Amino acid sequence: MTEKLRVGIAGLGTVGVGVAKLFANPDGRLNEKLVLTAVSARNKDRPRAIDFSTYRWFDSAEALAADPEIDVVIELIGGAEGVAKNVAEAALGRGAALITANKALIAAHGAELVAIAERTGGKLLFEAAVGGGVPMVKALRDSVAGCHAKSVAGILNGTCNFILTEMETGGRTFADVLSEAQRLGYAEADPTTDVGGWDAAHKLAILAAIAFGARPDLEHVRVEGIDNVTLTDIRMASKLGYRIKLIARGLVTAEGVAMQVGPALLGMDHPLVNVSGSLNALVADADPLGQLTFIGRGAGEGPTAASVASDLIDVAEGRAAHAFGRPLAQLAAAPRAAPVERGRYYMRLLVEDRPGVVAAVSDRLAHEEISIESFLQMPVHEGPFVPIVLTTQTCARAALARAAKAIEDAGVVAEAPAIMPIEESRNRGWGA
Numbered sequence: 001m002t003e004k005l006r007v008g009i010a011g012l013g014t015v016g017v018g019v020a021k022l023f024a025n026p027d028g029r030l031n032e033k034l035v036l037t038a039v040s041a042r043n044k045d046r047p048r049a050i051d052f053s054t055y056r057w058f059d060s061a062e063a064l065a066a067d068p069e070i071d072v073v074i075e076l077i078g079g080a081e082g083v084a085k086n087v088a089e090a091a092l093g094r095g096a097a098l099i100t101a102n103k104a105l106i107a108a109h110g111a112e113l114v115a116i117a118e119r120t121g122g123k124l125l126f127e128a129a130v131g132g133g134v135p136m137v138k139a140l141r142d143s144v145a146g147c148h149a150k151s152v153a154g155i156l157n158g159t160c161n162f163i164l165t166e167m168e169t170g171g172r173t174f175a176d177v178l179s180e181a182q183r184l185g186y187a188e189a190d191p192t193t194d195v196g197g198w199d200a201a202h203k204l205a206i207l208a209a210i211a212f213g214a215r216p217d218l219e220h221v222r223v224e225g226i227d228n229v230t231l232t233d234i235r236m237a238s239k240l241g242y243r244i245k246l247i248a249r250g251l252v253t254a255e256g257v258a259m260q261v262g263p264a265l266l267g268m269d270h271p272l273v274n275v276s277g278s279l280n281a282l283v284a285d286a287d288p289l290g291q292l293t294f295i296g297r298g299a300g301e302g303p304t305a306a307s308v309a310s311d312l313i314d315v316a317e318g319r320a321a322h323a324f325g326r327p328l329a330q331l332a333a334a335p336r337a338a339p340v341e342r343g344r345y346y347m348r349l350l351v352e353d354r355p356g357v358v359a360a361v362s363d364r365l366a367h368e369e370i371s372i373e374s375f376l377q378m379p380v381h382e383g384p385f386v387p388i389v390l391t392t393q394t395c396a397r398a399a400l401a402r403a404a405k406a407i408e409d410a411g412v413v414a415e416a417p418a419i420m421p422i423e424e425s426r427n428r429g430w431g432a
């Protein structure tokens with residue numbers, strides 16, 4: 001019988017404990033070819049849901065990663081720099097397998113880590129870094145590998161999706177839902193990475209790299225969060241027959257790959273429109289495959305540990321191949337393009353409640369040759385300003401932005417107009 005591979009877990013928080021629970025299950029498949037031997041966290045005395053006293057304990061995660069008696073290192077600490085990066089470099093540097101759920105690390109340093117792995121024969125796997133329990137990495141890397149990927153679009157941040165869903169179903173404000181999500185532990189104490197769109201951007205950079213055969217290129221993801229989405233937007237979008245979602249999209253254009261994260265109004269026939277609460281989903285479009293949709297639980301102990309377990313089994317079965325689907329030398333140096341921003345848009349304005357204001361708005365839009373498709377006013381409002389929203393016919397976002405600036409300069413609005421793209425159906429997206 002061949003020796004079992006010895007596994008060490010660095011980081012015993014939500015995901016680390018979840019993985020240890022899978023090892024503790026005597027009927028689980030993990031123990032067939034692998035054995036958990038070592039663990040590390042910051043504080044040995046912290047009470048945890050699993051008794052770790054029977055495993056070798058490392059005060060230093062880096063020392064665990066460097067230990068030659070550990071064949072597979074699982075990094076579950078987090079962060080693009082510091083200990084997590086040191087752990088990854090130490091494990092790969094000595095030719096071990098490194099499994100991580102750390103999207104920030106892979107988005108920022110994925111190519112460097114692959115270079116180390118290629119030099120030493122180490123293996124790098126990160127299924128859990130994107131989509132929690134949904135096998136997005138494997139699907140794009142393995143199942144779509146023989147196709148020509150044209151676009152990937154997803155709901156990749158469960159916290160944002162939870163907030164937007166609660167705002168819609170409960171009629172609650174962004175701030176109200178966010179503070180509840182923080183109280184319940186769904187959202188981080190510092191929510192900037194999630195609500196600012198950065199977590200989704202990390203995941204998009206990874207997915208786009210795999211789908212389009214390029215190095216991860218976080219710097220060129222255009223990122224907008226959901227912090228400016230108001231209850232008015234949610235309600236008005238609903239009246240117009242849309243639902244607002246934070247969409248991460250990578251698209252192949254004539255110039256290269258365009259990557260963008262931002263809130264958008266989805267038509268009710270859009271494949272992502274019914275992805276609610278903390279669910280994650282991805283729609284990949286490839287020739288000659290057509291569209292594939294993946295949906296499932298995007299975070300949490302169980303789903304994320306399940307993805308780590310699937311990477312563990314790939315290592316045990318000798319299936320771990322190129323982390324981004326191809327050798328580094330074959331990955332393009334991230335050909336990048338600006339997102340093609342042309343389509344239909346939603347605009348919210350807080351205008352003075354007096355005659356002539358709507359005409360002033362229409363004039364500025366007409367000056368940019370933008371046609372209004374629909375126009376809605378909030379039925380009830382207080383104070384001297386009234387929220388109005390409009391949707392445009394197809395136009396360039398740049399022209400709409402110029403019109404918005406002109407409206408602001410005309411002094412008829414209390415704040416800068418808010419703009420969001422409209423995605424009509426599966427056949428139309430940003431720039432499509």
Ligand SMILES: NC(=O)c1ccc[n+]([C@@H]2O[C@H](COP(=O)([O-])OP(=O)(O)OC[C@H]3O[C@@H](n4cnc5c(N)ncnc54)[C@H](OP(=O)(O)O)[C@@H]3O)[C@@H](O)[C@H]2O)c1
Pocket residue numbers: 010011012013014015016040041042043044046059060061075076077078079083101102103128129132298299300301304
């Ligand atoms: N939670 C999710 O649903 C989820 C989903 C997908 C991906 N991820 C990713 O998975 C990773 C882990 O997330 P998590 O939610 O499990 O985090 P977490 O609950 O905050 O746990 C982090 C763990 O890392 C340990 N740690 C922190 N600094 C350390 C250091 N310097 N040396 C050694 N250990 C250290 C902590 O030790 P102590 O316990 O002693 O403080 C803790 O056990 C992150 O990259 C995250 O982005 C998480």
